Amino acid sequence: MKKKSGILALAGLGLTALGLWMALSQGEKPGWPPALPYLLLGLGCGVFGHGTGSWISGKILEGDPQIERRARIETADERNQMIGNRAKAKAFDLMLYLFAGVLLVFALMGVDTVAVLLLTGAYLVCLGWGLYWRFRYEKEM
Amino acid sequence: MKNRLEELRRQRGIRQEELAEALEVSRQTIGSLENGRYNPSILLAFRIARYFGMPIEEIFLYEEE
Numbered sequence: 001m002k003k004k005s006g007i008l009a010l011a012g013l014g015l016t017a018l019g020l021w022m023a024l025s026q027g028e029k030p031g032w033p034p035a036l037p038y039l040l041l042g043l044g045c046g047v048f049g050h051g052t053g054s055w056i057s058g059k060i061l062e063g064d065p066q067i068e069r070r071a072r073i074e075t076a077d078e079r080n081q082m083i084g085n086r087a088k089a090k091a092f093d094l095m096l097y098l099f100a101g102v103l104l105v106f107a108l109m110g111v112d113t114v115a116v117l118l119l120t121g122a123y124l125v126c127l128g129w130g131l132y133w134r135f136r137y138e139k140e141m
Numbered sequence: 142m143k144n145r146l147e148e149l150r151r152q153r154g155i156r157q158e159e160l161a162e163a164l165e166v167s168r169q170t171i172g173s174l175e176n177g178r179y180n181p182s183i184l185l186a187f188r189i190a191r192y193f194g195m196p197i198e199e200i201f202l203y204e205e206e
Contacts, residue, residue: 078170
C-alpha cells in the first residue's frame with residue numbers, strides 16, 4: 001500500500017514537472033494541443049496530492065495497530081458515514097442549481113456551442129447517474 | 142428518541158472512549174447518542190443492547206410524537 005502510494009506520488013510529480021516544462025517551453029506553435037500542459041499540471045498535482053497523503057497516513061499508521069484500528073473505526077463509523085453522505089447530498093443539490101445557472105449564463109454569453117453542449121452533457125450524465133442509483137436502490141431495498 | 146445510554150454507562154463506570162472502543166464506533170458517536178442528537182441504526186442498537194445485556198426497549202425509549 002505504502003509502495004503504491006509512493007509510486008503514485010512520484011508519478012504525480014513527474015506529470016507535474018512534464019506539464020510545467022511543456023507550459024514554459026510552449027512557443028507560438030507547440031507540437032501538442034495547447035491545453036495539454038495545463039491538463040497534465042492539474043492531473044499531476046491531483047495524483048501527487050493523493051499519493052503523498054496516502055503515503056504519509058500509511059507512514060503514521062505503520063507499526064501502531066492501535067492508531068490503525070482507530071482510523072478504521074473512524075472510517076467505518078455509521079455516524080461519520082451518515083454525516084459525509086448528507087454533506088455530499090447537500091453539495092449535489094447546490095451543484096444542480098449552480099451548474100444550471102452557469103450553463104444558462106454561458107449560453108446567454110454566446111460561449112462556444114460545443115463547450116456549452118459538453119457541459120450540458122456532463123450535467124445530464126450526473127443527473128442520469130443519480131436516477132440510475134435511485135432505481136437500483138429502489139430494487140435492492 | 143430518548144435513551145439510557147449515559148445512565149447505564151455511568152452505572153458500570155465505563156468511559157465514553159471505552160464504550161466506543163467496545164462497540165467499534167467513534168467517541169463522538171457515543172456522545173451524540175447520549176445527548177439524543179443521533180439515533181443509532183438498528184444494528185448499532187442491537188450491539189449496544191448486547192453489550193449491556195439488556196433488551197433494546199429498555200435502553201432506547203420510543204415516544205410517539
